[in-house]
Amino acid sequence: xxxxxxxxxxxxxxxxxxxxxxxxxxxxxxxxxxxxxxxxxxxxxxxxxxxxxxxxxxxxxxxxxxxxxxxxxxxxxxxxxxxxxxxxxxxxxxxxxxxxxxxxxxxxxxxxxxx
Amino acid sequence: xxxxxxxxxxxxxxxxxxxxxxxxxxxxxxxxxxxxxxxxxxxxxxxxxxxxxxxxxxxxxxxxxxxxxxxxxxxxxxxxxxxxxxxxxxxxxxxxxxxxxxxxxxxxxxxxxx
Numbered sequence: 001x002x003x004x005x006x007x008x009x010x011x012x013x014x015x016x017x018x019x020x021x022x023x024x025x026x027x028x029x030x031x032x033x034x035x036x037x038x039x040x041x042x043x044x045x046x047x048x049x050x051x052x053x054x055x056x057x058x059x060x061x062x063x064x065x066x067x068x069x070x071x072x073x074x075x076x077x078x079x080x081x082x083x084x085x086x087x088x089x090x091x092x093x094x095x096x097x098x099x100x101x102x103x104x105x106x107x108x109x110x111x112x113x114x115x
Numbered sequence: 116x117x118x119x120x121x122x123x124x125x126x127x128x129x130x131x132x133x134x135x136x137x138x139x140x141x142x143x144x145x146x147x148x149x150x151x152x153x154x155x156x157x158x159x160x161x162x163x164x165x166x167x168x169x170x171x172x173x174x175x176x177x178x179x180x181x182x183x184x185x186x187x188x189x190x191x192x193x194x195x196x197x198x199x200x201x202x203x204x205x206x207x208x209x210x211x212x213x214x215x216x217x218x219x220x221x222x223x224x225x226x227x228x229x
Contacts, residue, residue, distance in 0.1 A: 004158070031215050040124060042205060043159075043219040050215070090158055094215055104217060106158035 003027070004107040006091055012113045019078040021110050023091030030096040032074035033104070034058075034066065037088040049074055050096075081114045088112075117142040117208045119220035127226045128196055136191040136223045138206030148189040149207040149217065150180055159205065165189065176200065201227050 007022035023032065031050050035043040035058075045058030047066040055066050063085060067075040074093075078085055091107040122137040140146065147166050151159040163174025170182040180191045189206060206220040 035219075040221055042119075042121075042221040045216070048216070092159075096215075102215065103161055103164075104215075106160065108156075108158045 004091060004093055004105050006089075006107040006110050008110050009108060010111050010113075012115065013078075013081050014115050015082060017078075017081050017114075019081045019112065019114075021076040021078075021089055021091075021112070023074045023076075023093075023107055025072055025074075025093040025105070027093065027095075027105075028071065029093040029105075030071075031094045031102075032068065033092040033094075034064075034074065034076045035090045035092065036060070037090055037109070043090065046076065081112075083114050086112060086114045117144075117146060117210060117218045119206050119208050119218055121206050121220035121223050123223050124221065125224045125226065127228060129228050130198055131195050133194050134192065134196050134200075134225065136204050136206075136225065138189045138191065138220060140187050140189060140206070140208045142187075142208060142210065145211050147209045147211070148180075148182060149209075150174065150178070150189075150191050151205045151207060151219075153203045153205065153222075155202070162191070162204070196225070196227050198227050198229065200225060 003026045033048040034046045049055045049068040065077045089110045092104045094102040094104045118141045120139045128134045149164045150162040152162045153159045163172050165172045165182045173179045178193050203222045203224050205222050207217045209217045
């Protein structure tokens with residue numbers, strides 16, 4: 001079974017702090033994704049990475065950056081946390097598609113509260 | 116570009132009653148369609164998917180969905196729900212050319228009453 005783990009289930013930070021959310025997968029998957037989930041808005045893609053040191057912006061990248069130094073680890077960084085970044089953050093992973101569908105596997109999520 | 120509309124934000128039903136969660140999509144190209152489920156305090160897991168072939172797709176836990184190309188719909192159904200089906204359900208779409216990138220709907224919260 002694919003295992004996707006996230007560093008924290010719950011996190012409370014203060015406005016202006018730098019926040020790191022980490023995601024680790026154990027299946028040697030090429031693609032990794034960061035989403036945020038808000039009530040009534042579903043999941044929105046923040047960033048994704050299709051290889052080590054490669055990244056692409058998703059639909060809502062403002063205020064976020066990412067890092068992928070190793071294949072199994074994908075970090076989401078909030079350079080200066082703000083209250084509107086209070087949300088549930090979900091990491092997902094999938095193998096290289098080559099034009100074919102590959103299932104996305106999700107981590108348990110990190111609920112971040114910014115005070 | 117693709118988009119997904121889930122027509123109901125909340126659906127309350129009685130235990131053992133049938134349920135249908137509605138989903139419509141928009142796309143100018145051929146698509147893959149999915150339903151994901153999120154149980155309380157957990158991540159998402161795949162319930163079922165339509166890739167090609169038969170338009171009636173069966174998934175886990177007795178759920179099924181029917182792909183209707185003319186109506187651009189992919190409604191999720193279960194003939195008899197259980198308390199354990201209480202969860203949030205997300206309809207999603209991806210295109211053939213960008214299969215790894217999935218667009219999610221806003222979600223439908225299914226609550227089961229005893």
